[in-house]
Amino acid sequence: MDFKKIEQKWQERWEKERVFEAVDFADKPKFFGLIEFPYPSGVGIHVGHLKAFLSMEAICRMKRLMGFNVLFPIGWDAFGLPTENYAISHNIPPRVATDTNIANIKRQIKSFGFSFDWSREIDTTDENYYKWTQYIFSQLYKKGLAYRSKALVNYCPHCDCILSNEESQGGICDRCSSSVEQREKEVWFLKIRDYAERLLNGLDSLDFPERVKEETRHWIGKSEGAEIDFEVRAGEEKDSLTVYTTRCDTIFGATFMVIAPEHPLVDKYKEYISNIDEVEEYKAQAKKKSEFDRVQLNKEKTGVRLVGLNAINPLTKEELPIFIADYVMMGYGTGAIMAVPAHDERDYDFAKKYNLNIIQVIQGEEGGDLPYTDIDSGVMVNSSFLNGLKVKEAIAKMKEYLSEHGIGHAKVNFQMKDWAFNRQRYWGEPFPIVYCDKCGTVLVEDLPVVLPEMKEFKTNSKGQSPLAEVDSFVHTTCPHCGGPARRETDTMPQWAGSSWYFLRYMDPHNKDIFASMDKMKYWGPVDWYNGGMEHVTRHLIYSRFWNMVLFDLGLVPFEEPYRKRSTVGLVLGEDGNKMSKSLGNTVDPMAVADQYGVDVVRMYELFMADYESPAPWSSENIVGCKRFLDRVERMADFIVDKPISDEHVSLFNDAITKVTQDIQNMKFNTAISALMTTLNVIYQDKYISREEFRDFLTLLYPFAPHFSEEMNERLSLGDMLCKSSWPTLRVDNSEKKVNLPVQVNGKMRGLVIIKENATQEEAMSALLGDEKIKSFITGDVKKVIFVPNKIINIIV
């Protein structure tokens, strides 16, 4: 079969028939299947993209035949650093690079015959799209969820750019893998932390894989504890120092305090600290250390005592020394802790090193070596009114005590930080913000704020966005007072456009709003969203956050945007390693498609392994799929004109059931193997009816649509498959036989063939008629375990 020809032919036919265009408000059950829209990089499509798309492709192709009104859209997540860097190094405008890259990847994707609704294609860099990204930002701003402040942030010196926490996990820049530094910058933050609790609780009702939920929960990092105020004495001055702890029960064991090197207390009481030089030196060193160094495991604890400052334990009234140490982070809790060396490993190490007092306040059950950190056993000692209580009781009692005496209160903390939202870059959405000398920070209501065209895109030496160099952009008038004003020159991060794109698909051409309520009510929420694990702690959280904010504003009719999420396993290189240019183990899907045809590539990517597991590519194994299609083609030789036999009724009923279930459960590998098994039986039997052949091709259609359509047409089996319906089961009149395994004393000793749902008596008489099995039954039968149609086990 000339696959090039039929690929083109069927792609044209499908397009002409417009069978993949979703119809708004159609009177059918709707199904919104979503794949993560690709970033149009210069490299083009890779096998990972295809695999991620192919699952939803198979599901959507099947769902349409099942009578669903399917929305399966595609678009381009096209703002971002790689394009900007590419544009700089090749000296072409990002706009041009983006357009070229989109044209290229679009041609590639189209060549694989995906059933996307191209009439809803979106591009995040299109003015008509980013106008609404800016609009949503202004909604956040008006609601007080966007604020600007000077802060220590993750900064990538290589990209000259601020990174959010999500983009700098492990102290490494998401984009260029350089080490991230901490720098003080003017930062736009989005208050995602206000939504932490809802983002966490919302997970319970969602059909997400457990590991996705676990990673999300871990990233949000909810912790329940207490804030406690300690009095600080500096000479005659008194102040207070608030610490955060999850173990307020251990306060009687607190023997010193530790604050982060950046903690403001140091500067405030500089003149009272007699060893201030040593302290400043330590601070300087801590600042120099990269995130990675600070986080190195088993690293020796270091710190410096603030000589001259002391804290008072509010319970014991004892005076405690204060240290700065880099094992306490300014970004978590209050940046200060009470150290309880007897019951915290880090405090213990520190106390040992600096010879500090250790007071045990919990007696462990067995022995209880220090530091003793278990909270599920042990009783309080040396702790006044807590003595004798179990740890959890003591925590509860102490929380009460703290608030009653006004020295503290219960407090919930989250690991997740607010979202650093500006980038010193050109290729992103401009903020709808101007700074006016008179009116301050003012929102621009007239959208879009258009990204101006530029010739030079380098970050300037002041670490500003290239936009700062464009006078016509920077200098504007205040929309409020009409006076002179400057525009915000930073742009939004890559994640902005993708935080709401699924909404736009529901109503992509709307000029009045990002999407109309009616259409969102019809299409939303997304029924099934497939994508990579790498987006769990980034895009998935961001987009749920934005959707929740829009929901609260009454602009979106559902609180959670995605009902169901599934994940795609990585396609590894042939050597079992992650594909990378440097290892030279990448696979070019276009070249493979050229050799075998796109249907074979489509099938192989789904057949190679369990869909959600990572699996190595094999240039040898792919021929199995090629041969399979060739065998299906030759199966036409077995077509006979005779009624369907009982055996074939059940053969096809099994295939239909298996393929249908497996596609719905994303078990594509076993769905395809069920088709192969069915084919092998036909080859044994050497006959197949036309009706069965059509069923077979329909089952194959979600995986190999060009091939299936072509065979269907050549054999004149019926209307185009894309317009037909999913096969249904035939009435099975045959008396079903099952193979019943027979065990004696739990060991397999043979098989008997009996009718389905046979009783234990029938099974016994059948197996006693088998000489071989009978020979194993020596002695009295003590017990028989019989599971109908499954097994019979005889204990002698």
Place this chain on the structure above:
RNA sequence: GGCGAAGUGGCGGAAUGGUAGACGCAUCAGACUCAAAAUCUGACGUAGGCAACUACAUGAGGGUUCGAGUCCCUCCUUCGCUACCA
């Protein structure tokens, strides 16, 4: 260090607690062919046996069960995610 997933033939991988190795690749043999390729048919976990068959076998060791790749405990290894979480 914490959380999560996983370890099954030469390889990719199948198995609601019930015939371990489906399906595919590779390999071997037969048919077709002058021959090769393609195709069709068959064999293919390990050991012993001509064979029927028997024993052993799902990272290691224990346990639960009539029965364990699957459940529980201990350990080893690999891969993700996270990282001094106060």
